[in-house]
């Protein structure tokens with residue numbers, strides 16, 4: 001069930017009209033403000049592409065379910081008694097009532113709170129109270145009485161994606177080389193298992209969903225947007241030589257936004273097919289290193305080396321990629337076991353759900369660090385995300401004025417293209433341009 005109306009009074013824009021909104025170095029403000037464009041994004045991007053919906057560890061047992069979103073749809077990711085995963089619409093087929101109001105549950109069936117129609121976890125209608133009062137034509141097996149089910153559901157090593165399109169590229173083809181970071185996310189667990197724990201932060205901002213992705217690999221903004229927390233950390237004269245996991249980590253996280261432009265420029269940006277991108281060299285360049293020499297890190301390295309051998313463990317820990325965007329809705333930071341899931345609500349409204357994972361077989365302190373990192377970066381009280389969200393809202397407010405129609409995205413246009421990738425120096429806006437290439441592909445494709 002859509003959380004926001006997706007009806008538009010305006011006719012859907014045609015392919016030529018959409019194509020005219022994106023030029024190599026600029027984009028038209030309508031891409032952020034226009035209701036008809038947003039509706040088309042929900043249909044052609046969030047209604048067709050592979051969308052991350054849940055992690056397998058959120059539904060480990062038969063009859064587990066987790067409430068999530070697929071585009072504007074309120075859906076349940078379920079594991080049926082045979083262990084198969086389904087993504088079903090959280091909406092009764094009788095009178096439309098929302099079936100499940102909790103975030104997670106274990107239930108043998110889904111019982112509607114209104115008249116108790118009962119569905120299996122695969123969405124099929126199982127029983128209707130006072131069945132004999134229904135007409136003879138009422139056929140329980142009629143698929144139209146079952147819950148709507150996403151036609152394609154697939155997972156990559158536990159990361160579950162769904163697509164509302166009956167056909168299209170396989171999940172692994174869609175992910176391309178982004179499978180590397182998902183592999184690394186899991187390989188960092190000494191026992192090879194990661195579990196999502198501790199719930200999720202829910203953040204909402206009054207701005208377009210694309211603003212979040214454009215910001216994630218934007219290295220020109222931290223020195224300005226995050227100046228206050230950088231300065232607070234610089235002025236903090238306390239000695240964190242004994243790096244306990246909490247205060248020390250908060251301190252270095254704030255400081256890391258204080259790179260000079262030259263330092264940001266020395267990082268690499270990588271743009272991949274389908275709008276995916278990431279920033280590399282972020283950890284090895286500076287102070288935000290997860291591979292510190294302290295008792296927790298040493299205990300973790302020892303556990304990983306014991307499980308994988310010294311060389312393999314070193315290779316796993318050496319992967320240095322920050323803010324990996326699996327366009328259009330997943331952001332991954334493997335070093336601190338973090339993900340963000342971006343959920344559009346309206347042209348000017350977006351929800352971000354941020355969560356972290358436990359590395360199986362790692363010292364408890366590693367999970368505490370993940371929670372701490374999440375809290376510092378992505379909680380409603382974060383000194384970092386709050387600044388970004390304020391900027392997104394200022395952008396959205398500014399775009400409501402149409403006197404200047406175009407937004408510039410030309411920084412670092414001298415990109416090196418090769419091997420299916422686009423590479424550029426750290427201050428480039430190549431991730432934004434790559435996202436718009438994918439956006440155009442989807443938005444101008446024949447319905």
Ligand code: FES
Nearest residue numbers: 092094095112115
């Ligand atoms: S609305 Fe669900 S049983 Fe009536």
Ligand SMILES: [Fe+2]
Nearest residue numbers: 221222225388
């Ligand atoms: Fe930021």
